[in-house]
Amino acid sequence: MTDITRILVxxxxxxxxxRFAKQTADNMAMDKKIYLATCVPTDREMKTRVKRHQDDRGPDWATIEEPIRIHETIDRACTQAxxxxxDCLTLWISNLLFQGKxxxxxxxxxxxxxDALNRATCPVVLVSNEVGYGIVPENSLARQFRDMAGLVNQRVARAVDKxxxxxxxxxxxxxxxSGNGQGLGKEI
Amino acid sequence: MTDITRILVxxxxxxxxxRFAKQTADNMAMDKKIYLATCVPTDREMKTRVKRHQDDRGPDWATIEEPIRIHETIDRACTQAxxxxxDCLTLWISNLLFQGKxxxxxxxxxxxxxDALNRATCPVVLVSNEVGYGIVPENSLARQFRDMAGLVNQRVARAVDKxxxxxxxxxxxxxxxSGNGQGLGKEI
Amino acid sequence: MTDITRILVxxxxxxxxxRFAKQTADNMAMDKKIYLATCVPTDREMKTRVKRHQDDRGPDWATIEEPIRIHETIDRACTQAxxxxxDCLTLWISNLLFQGKxxxxxxxxxxxxxDALNRATCPVVLVSNEVGYGIVPENSLARQFRDMAGLVNQRVARAVDKxxxxxxxxxxxxxxxSGNGQGLGKEI
Incomplete structure (x- = not known):
């Protein structure tokens, strides 16, 4: 572990x-900020959302779209960012599943x-959805997705600093x- | 902002x-308590639930049913309450959607x-459901509802004191x- | 209340x-640990999951399968454990519903x-799912299950120490x- 901060939101x-993840990143740097989008918009609803998010971020952000090999993108982006x-791991998991993984x-x-997070030379903020607090989905693919999302969140939560x-x-x-001595957020 | 407490549960x-919201309100006043119900019961399951809640509240509570224009009800109720x-914002959002908003x-x-919360002259406790921690619903109306519920919760959370x-x-x-200096619940 | 710890995860x-519940129990005792499984595996997906969990626990654990009368199993297990x-209450509720309760x-x-928790002579760790943070399920049985799961979690949360x-x-x-004086986790 280096002293580079890795944060999971x-x-x-x-x-x-x-929004919180973006503001966290904005507090860390004035420029050379890279937005790694795992979203490959396929319908109008998604395209509208992606476009709005890009507009919200402003000109001090560069966007890289990478649906699958995000570890390589993190490696490369570190040299300049x-x-x-x-944003976000949930869509990344979805992409991996659609790829047949x-x-x-x-x-x-x-x-x-x-590994990419451990060797990162700049801070990395990762966004992920919590999707496992509803009832068990009836269809098997949704159950598999939910399982994978939960497992990945656990893995990444363990790997990051915050x-x-x-x-x-x-x-x-x-x-x-937190420092209250009662185990709030105490990792095991 | 006045020193009137506004609480989102x-x-x-x-x-x-x-139940917690009701006990919070009970701790604030002995009488002149107004229950603003956004629920317009349309089937037996809902009617039973509404009736049980009314019985639970007891005689020191008056009930006003208002599915849509809750800001006006809050304004009026403040003069006497x-x-x-x-209870609750989630049904209010649902009512607004069914109205075509x-x-x-x-x-x-x-x-x-x-605005109504900002000019309220008595404490207001608001109840809302968290509905966004399951998998993405298959039907588009449910997705829209879930989006709206999340956005409204964010707006109201920012507007209230607690x-x-x-x-x-x-x-x-x-x-x-909390006062532990580690950002628990720290708003940005 | 005795000084025996009861924990809901x-x-x-x-x-x-x-995993956290199991590690909590492992921290409490080196041997004579009883795993009360409420799961009666009925398809391959569940059987695989049950088997993997048993392997994970290791030889210092004994497994008792009881889908319904867990209070009796707790009573009996206390004499030797x-x-x-x-693990887990959610499946127990599901079993009770399928039994027609x-x-x-x-x-x-x-x-x-x-009652069984109150008279327990050894620590009891209970696992339960949170299933009520998604949108309202369309089918009525799923709604009933979700309601029951929420009510049972409330009851058990009130009964346990942690x-x-x-x-x-x-x-x-x-x-x-926690000791921060701001009502975090303060029970009413």
């Missing part, structure tokens, strides 16, 4: 997680991501644990 | 959020609500941040 | 809750569980409240 749908924002394949991809859960736009830090 | 289904409990229309309604998340009946305060 | 799907791990029947079952929510593998203690 978790949250539900429309919980403000991307002051901070990298990966099974659990083992996805865990291998997380190994590569973890984990924030965004709830209704309010960032709640769960790692490292 | 968030939680999942059957998380104890309404010691505390107002709005789009995102812009719902955000305008939140503007009006925010945000509590109820988890398995245990209230967890996420705003204002 | 809550979490979403693949949130690391079972140093710690009991109940309604809300009253399930609440009676929780009464019996609560409640931990596992988020992305990070345990966050919400009961007893």
């Amino acid at each position: 978790l949250g539900g749908c429309r919980s403000g997680k991307s 002051k901070v990298i924002l990966v 099974d659990e083992a394949g996805i865990m291998s991809a997380v190994d590569l991501l973890e 984990v924030i859960v965004s709830m209704a736009g309010i960032p709640v830090q769960i790692k490292p644990e | 968030l939680g999942g289904c059957r998380s104890g959020k309404s 010691k505390v107002i409990l709005v 789009d995102e812009a229309g719902i955000m305008s309604a939140v503007d009006l609500l925010e 945000v509590i998340v109820s988890m398995a009946g245990i209230p967890v305060q996420i705003k204002p941040e | 809550l979490g979403g799907c693949r949130s690391g809750k079972s 140093k710690v009991i791990l109940v 309604d809300e009253a029947g399930i609440m009676s079952a929780v009464d019996l569980l609560e 409640v931990i929510v596992s988020m992305a593998g990070i345990p966050v203690q919400i009961k007893p409240e």
